[in-house]
Amino acid sequence: xxxxxxxxxxxxxxxxxxxxxxxxxxxxxxxxxxxxxxxxxxxxxxxxxxxxxxxxxxxxxxxxxxxxxxxxxxxxxxxxxxxxxxxxxxxxxxxxxxxxxxxxxxxxxxxxxxxxxxxxxxxxxxxxxxxxxxxxxxxxxxxxxxxxxxxxxxxxxxxxxxxxxxxxxxxxxxxxxxxxxxx
Amino acid sequence: xxxxxxxxxxxxxxxxxxxxxxxxxxxxxxxxxxxxxxxxxxxxxxxxxxxxxxxxxxxxxxxxxxxxxxxxxxxxxxxxxxxxxxxxxxxxxxxxxxxxxxxxxxxxxxxxxxxxxxxxxxxxxxxxxxxxxxxxxxxxxxxxxxxxxxxxxxxxxxxxxxxxxxxxxxxxxxxxxxxxxxxxxxxxxxxxxxxxxxxxxxxxxxxxxxxxxxxxxxxxxxxxxxxxxxxxxxxxxxxxxxxxxxxxxxxxxxxxxxxxxxxxxxxxxxxxxxxxxxxxxxxxxxxxxxxxxxxxxxxxxxxxxxxxxxxxxxxxxxxxxxxxxxxxxxxxxxxxxxxxxxxxxxxxxxxxxxxxxxxxxxxxxxxxxxxxxxxxxxxxxxxxxxxxxxxxxxxxxxxxxxxxxxxxxxxxxxxxxxxxxxxxxxxxxxxxxxxxxxxxxxxxxxxxxxxxxxxxxxxxxxxxxxxxxxxxxxxxxxxxxxxxxxxxxxxxxxxxxxxxxxxxxxxxxxxxxxxxxxxxxxxxxxxxxxxxxxxxxxxxxxxxxxxxxxxxxxxxxxxxxxxxxxxxxxxxxxxxxxxxxxxxxxxxxx
Numbered sequence: 162x163x164x165x166x167x168x169x170x171x172x173x174x175x176x177x178x179x180x181x182x183x184x185x186x187x188x189x190x191x192x193x194x195x196x197x198x199x200x201x202x203x204x205x206x207x208x209x210x211x212x213x214x215x216x217x218x219x220x221x222x223x224x225x226x227x228x229x230x231x232x233x234x235x236x237x238x239x240x241x242x243x244x245x246x247x248x249x250x251x252x253x254x255x256x257x258x259x260x261x262x263x264x265x266x267x268x269x270x271x272x273x274x275x276x277x278x279x280x281x282x283x284x285x286x287x288x289x290x291x292x293x294x295x296x297x298x299x300x301x302x303x304x305x306x307x308x309x310x311x312x313x314x315x316x317x318x319x320x321x322x323x324x325x326x327x328x329x330x331x332x333x334x335x336x337x338x339x340x341x342x343x344x
Numbered sequence: 345x346x347x348x349x350x351x352x353x354x355x356x357x358x359x360x361x362x363x364x365x366x367x368x369x370x371x372x373x374x375x376x377x378x379x380x381x382x383x384x385x386x387x388x389x390x391x392x393x394x395x396x397x398x399x400x401x402x403x404x405x406x407x408x409x410x411x412x413x414x415x416x417x418x419x420x421x422x423x424x425x426x427x428x429x430x431x432x433x434x435x436x437x438x439x440x441x442x443x444x445x446x447x448x449x450x451x452x453x454x455x456x457x458x459x460x461x462x463x464x465x466x467x468x469x470x471x472x473x474x475x476x477x478x479x480x481x482x483x484x485x486x487x488x489x490x491x492x493x494x495x496x497x498x499x500x501x502x503x504x505x506x507x508x509x510x511x512x513x514x515x516x517x518x519x520x521x522x523x524x525x526x527x528x529x530x531x532x533x534x535x536x537x538x539x540x541x542x543x544x545x546x547x548x549x550x551x552x553x554x555x556x557x558x559x560x561x562x563x564x565x566x567x568x569x570x571x572x573x574x575x576x577x578x579x580x581x582x583x584x585x586x587x588x589x590x591x592x593x594x595x596x597x598x599x600x601x602x603x604x605x606x607x608x609x610x611x612x613x614x615x616x617x618x619x620x621x622x623x624x625x626x627x628x629x630x631x632x633x634x635x636x637x638x639x640x641x642x643x644x645x646x647x648x649x650x651x652x653x654x655x656x657x658x659x660x661x662x663x664x665x666x667x668x669x670x671x672x673x674x675x676x677x678x679x680x681x682x683x684x685x686x687x688x689x690x691x692x693x694x695x696x697x698x699x700x701x702x703x704x705x706x707x708x709x710x711x712x713x714x715x716x717x718x719x720x721x722x723x724x725x726x727x728x729x730x731x732x733x734x735x736x737x738x739x740x741x742x743x744x745x746x747x748x749x750x751x752x753x754x755x756x757x758x759x760x761x762x763x764x765x766x767x768x769x770x771x772x773x774x775x776x777x778x779x780x781x782x783x784x785x786x787x788x789x790x791x792x793x794x795x796x797x798x799x800x801x802x803x804x805x806x807x808x809x810x811x812x813x814x815x816x817x818x819x820x821x822x823x824x825x826x827x828x829x830x831x832x833x834x835x836x837x838x839x840x841x842x843x844x845x846x847x848x849x850x851x852x853x854x855x856x857x858x859x860x861x862x863x864x865x866x867x868x869x870x871x872x873x874x875x876x877x878x879x880x881x882x883x884x885x886x887x888x889x890x891x892x893x894x895x896x897x898x899x900x901x902x903x904x905x906x907x908x909x910x911x912x913x914x915x916x917x918x919x920x921x922x923x924x925x926x927x928x929x930x931x932x933x934x
Contacts, residue, residue: 200658214356217347242659249662259666268440276659 183299186219191292193223195284197230198237203271205281222295234280241279248278364400371398375405387422389413390462403432413462414455421458425682426451436670444675452682452693506604507873508597513880516590520884523583524891530576531898534569538905541565545912562913566906573902580895587892594881601873605866632786632829635740636838639777642729643738643835673702680715689720689748704731722746723771735779742773749790765794775831782838784831789824807861814857815850822849 192213199206213223234241249258261267271277376396383391394409407428414422429448436443545562548555655661663669678697683690695715701707710730717723723744730737746768767790775784819825825846833839 200656202656215348215353217349238658245659246662249664255664256666259664262664263439263668265435265438269438273662273664274656274659275662276656279659 183296183303185217186222186299187292187294187296188216189213189219189221189223190226190295191288192216192218193226193228194230194291195281195288196223197227197232198234198241198280198284200271200274200277200280203274203277204266204269205271205277226291226295230284237280237283238276241283242275243279244282245275245277245279248282249273249275371400372396372406374398376407379407383412384464387412387415389415389418389422389464392462403434403437405430405432411456411458411462413458418461418463419458421456421462422454424451424453424456425449436674439670440672441670442673443670444678447675447678449678449680450682452680452684454682454684507601509594509601509873509877512593512597513877513884516594516884517880517887520887520891523586524887524895527576527579527583527891527895528898530572530579531895531902534572534576534902535898535905537569537572538902538909541569542905542909542912545909549912559913562909566909566913569909570906573899573906576895576902577899580892580899583892583895587889590884598877602870605870605873632831632838632840635773635775635784636782636831636835639738639740639775639782640835642727642740643736643777669706671701671703671706673700674707675700684717686721691717691719691721691723693717695725704729708732710737720748736777738777740773740775740777742771744769744771746791747771747788749788767792767794777835780834780836782831782833782835784829786829786831787826788829789826794820810861811854811857814853814860818849818853819846822846825849 192209196206196209196213199209201207213227214220248254258273261270262273373396375398376393379393379396380391390411390413392409392411392413393407395407397406398404405428408426410423410425410428411421412423414420427448427450429450430444431446433441433443433445541562544555544558548558548562552559676698678700680693680695680697683692685691693715695713697711697713699707699709699711701711704711710728710732713725713727713729715725717725723742726739726741728737728739730739747770749764749767749769751764751766769788769790771786771788773784773786775782775786822845825844827842827844827846830841830843831838832841
């Protein structure tokens with residue numbers, strides 16, 4: 162129960178102290194941003210979410226980015242709806258849209274929804290800026306934060322609470338980092 | 345390939361496969377919940393499902409313990425079913441459509457009591473399906489009662505009123521003797537006067553000097569007597585002409601009376617259509633109302649408006665031109681097996697439903713429902729509900745070769761009323777509802793029609809028995825007793841008219857029996873009238889001829905007397921007498 166409550170905090174700390182590279186964190190954040198903007202009841206969002214967990218990207222960054230952009234997406238719904246309406250109204254694309262919609266799983270994709278299309282386009286548009294900003298932030302801030310977090314027992318305890326076998330390597334990696342710092 | 349977390353993917357793919365297998369439980373619950381929610385919102389009352397099972401792999405759905413509440417009576421069920429098995433089209437599911445390739449609805453039962461109230465918490469009464477069966481208006485009036493009243497009046501009225509012969513005969517019977525008496529009196533007076541004059545003349549002749557004045561007045565008096573005798577003779581001579589005129593008047597009066605009696609004998613024909621409606625109207629009113637109510641409920645349950653798909657929470661779903669549009673829900677074929685009970689008669693039913701859809705305008709085929717019942721109520725029912733056009737077009741056809749008809753009491757109390765034994769009938773009912781316009785033909789032909797009770801005619805039981813016996817005989821001999829009901833009007837104000845062969849048979853039998861009764865009475869009166877005529881006419885004839893002959897004889901006697909008197913009062917006769925008197929005076933006595 163406590164582990165569940167502390168899971169978000171642990172993920173944040175793991176994000177900072179984990180062995181994954183800045184690029185992986187940034188990629189996870191970029192994918193999470195796209196998913197966060199999208200309505201969740203379609204195959205596009207489900208596919209991107211599956212991709213987030215399938216690729217070697219930082220899931221924690223992805224989920225945090227998803228949460229942030231999901232909270233902000235209602236503010237941009239008007240823009241995304243207008244953008245999606247314009248794209249879906251392109252005359253030359255109508256036959257292609259109709260063909261795609263008539264394919265199996267076509268209606269499940271959700272591309273006929275204005276906000277889905279608009280959110281996807283906005284998400285793709287901001288994906289690289291998000292990637293770049295997060296990568297830059299990680300490169301600049303992560304060493305400093307890691308150094309400061311390592312002073313706290315709580316941080317060490319949080320890492321100790323993860324007893325899954327797949328985390329042994331991460332703990333060893335962290336220990337290695339902490340050992341380097343102590344050294 | 346290092347970009348993929350195989351350590352992450354492989355376990356999760358295996359987990360997904362396990363989840364697919366396990367999801368059959370979850371999907372069953374989802375289907376169970378979905379049907380209850382969507383069914384309740386569509387019907388306007390609770391739809392309960394006891395259990396649901398679904399299989400993605402087999403694309404099957406099975407629901408058990410289905411109860412659909414009757415929105416008009418929320419403590420009763422409109423329909424109950426033991427199980428519903430559906431075979432779904434997986435390809436349609438990939439396109440977000442629910443298409444049932446084949447389904448079986450078993451253990452269908454109509455009606456049934458519920459354990460709890462099936463009303464929805466915020467049910468809007470205005471969207472509840474159906475309503476009270478409309479009250480059909482019967483165009484027939486109290487024609488039969490009017491006819492019976494007219495018949496009773498004809499029989500009870502004074503049939504001799506207005507006849508001319510009896511009063512004429514009475515008058516002649518009185519007038520001729522009076523006339524004869526008067527003439528005889530005149531003749532007797534004349535006879536007396538003649539005798540008096542003759543006596544006076546004879547006396548005067550015996551004593552001419554003393555009777556000189558009498559002798560001088562005798563010719564004048566004789567002339568007067570001759571004049572009176574001539575008048576009497578003329579009066580008597582006019583009697584035969586009067587008799588002839590009276591005979592003509594008698595003949596005319598007889599012709600008038602015969603014509604009058606013939607008119608009174610003829611009974612107005614009873615309008616067969618109105619009679620049929622009066623007798624059968626009440627028996628058809630309620631079933632026809634239920635039939636129209638059933639059409640209304642079918643119309644409302646299968647609205648031509650598509651079930652509105654829920655709008656997405658964010659954005660708008662765009663419909664691309666050229667997209668293949670199909671209904672969101674389509675049941676291609678659903679087999680129906682069940683049982684029921686109507687008027688205490690159990691029956692089994694088996695049928696199928698095709699083309700049930702949430703958007704009729706996107707589905708070119710109309711919805712068709714066909715089932716047959718066996719057991720106590722053998723029927724074949726076919727319904728076609730076409731919503732593809734601008735105007736909804738519904739057709740309901742019900743046929744039966746041996747529809748049980750219970751004992752019926754036809755007509756209303758106090759007038760013409762019949763009771764029939766239970767029988768069977770061939771039924772064909774075809775009803776069409778196009779828009780709001782209702783039309784239909786119903787034909788019922790009973791195999792036999794045994795009438796058990798009589799016509800009840802207040803105040804004249806004998807006539808009632810006569811009429812009833814005539815009707816019973818005619819009905820038993822009639823080969824064809826088809827009754828047709830024609831529906832019309834609009835669904836909000838339906839009307840019907842009844843054309844009954846039985847009505848025509850009964851009307852003819854009543855007319856014949858009524859005519860026979862009235863004719864018998866009229867002939868009885870006519871015969872009495874004829875007897876009276878036969879008794880009086882000869883007397884009158886005899887009195888006419890007797891008077892004439894008698895008076896002629898008397899007048900002849902008068903005339904003879906007058907002739908004799910004339911001889912007596914001749915001047916020679918008087919001068920000779922005077923001369924004899926004078927010669928006797930001039931001749932001296934020797």
